[in-house]
Amino acid sequence: MVKQWITFDLDGTLMQNPFGKGVFPEVEEQISAALQRPFRATEALVREHELRMQQGLTVAAYDWDDMVRRLLAELQLQLDLDVERLVLKHSAAPKIYLLEETVIPTLRRLAERGYSLAAVTNGFYKYQYPVMERLGLGEWFDEIVTPEKAGCGKPDAGILRLLQETGRIVAHVGDRLDHDVYMANRAGVPSVLIHRKLPEPLRALTPQERAANAEFAAICAEKLQAENPLAAVDPYPAAYKPTHVLVRLEELLDCVT
Template sequence: MGTKWITFDLDETIMQNPFGKWVFPEIVNMLKKETDTEEDILDLIVSEHLQRMSEERFLEAYDWDDIITGVAGNLGAGSVIDIERMVIKHSESPKIYLLEDNMLDYLKRIKEKGFHLAAATNGYSKYQLPVLQKLGLDRVFDEVITSDSAGFAKPNPAVLKKLSDDGEITAHVGDRIDHDVLLANKLGVFSVFIHRALPAEVLAYPIDERATHPSFIKICEEKWHKENRLREMPFLENECIPKVVVQSVEELAEKIGFILK
């Protein structure tokens, strides 16, 4: 029997990276000083990212070097901005952190059930690995698949080809409908959606029935349209509703045997 894999998204599922509060503000300050522009530089950066997403250029949407270089060039800035260096500099506590206090223990518990774990992220290796290493996640994940190393980005199923060639992908866990739930459902593997603010009426349902609750379906539909706000994408329940929803990796670790029975 081949290796049984469970794959996990990273950002907002397992960890917090330093981009939003540290890397992007440093870049904005550098460009403001060099160009003396009145434009909202962060908005220019985010808009380019979202434009690429809307065009389904998911691999390019996370190439921050290319995005920042383009924005800087349009503003007339000539300095070379070393984003990788910034990420390494800011990869320290409390700027980066695991989203649950005992996250490493919860992931290890899942491994003890006989699964191999892989991180599957649309972030590029040079931006993700420094964070993973500082947080100790590199010692828990058996594989780390980044979009640039795979040559594909979620939700393209080809991003996980290396794992499917090596064994069986049992489940994919993530916090986004458009990247994570859609990927798992396209692959025909168990889709696990993490939502840390589930309403009480959904939490009151048995864990294997939560995804059918009308309030949860509404959450998924609203999140889907927010994630795809620059393009008109229909909400299709067979593609956009996960098999199961949990409020934490801790809950997943506790119920993994029941969930994947």
């Protein structure tokens, strides 16, 4: 029997990782202390990440250990900063959490319906799985697809290749237009955008009606420019149009049969 996959982004879709509230602040604190002056290490690391993404280096762009090592070399600092170890250290509440109380019940119900579930994330496995495990997410996924395993990261649709070889992807769920929606559309997969701050009038519509709504198109244009300032949005490109829009993850249950 052919597997019926539903794939999920992790950060911003199902969970909050500890980078913003734990990992990056500690890296910045240790570097500033070693330099004996304030240093915006987070900004430097994000700039390097964005440069790598612009160069199409979708695996290297998420190798935070490598980026930290390079930054330390540029600053001529000898510090023992291991991002993987920092993720483990900071993987506790309130720095990590599920984004909704419906996350695990929804995953459970999809599994009970016979779907195979996969996480498709740009975070390396060594950074993501410890967080997933502590939040109770790990057990619900048949596969965890990461850039260093797949040889590419989102928005490259090649990250889905191994799953497509073992079955059919019936939906991909994510919170970003430039990564998740674009990738799914390129792969010919229904693109499900989760947008928890949807205006009240749009909440009354079905997930498919929201995606086709003119008011939501304007929201998408603003969101896409925030995600990727270089993206042209007039006219809004079809490659970034989701097929479904969720406010809460449990609405996904009505989008797949």
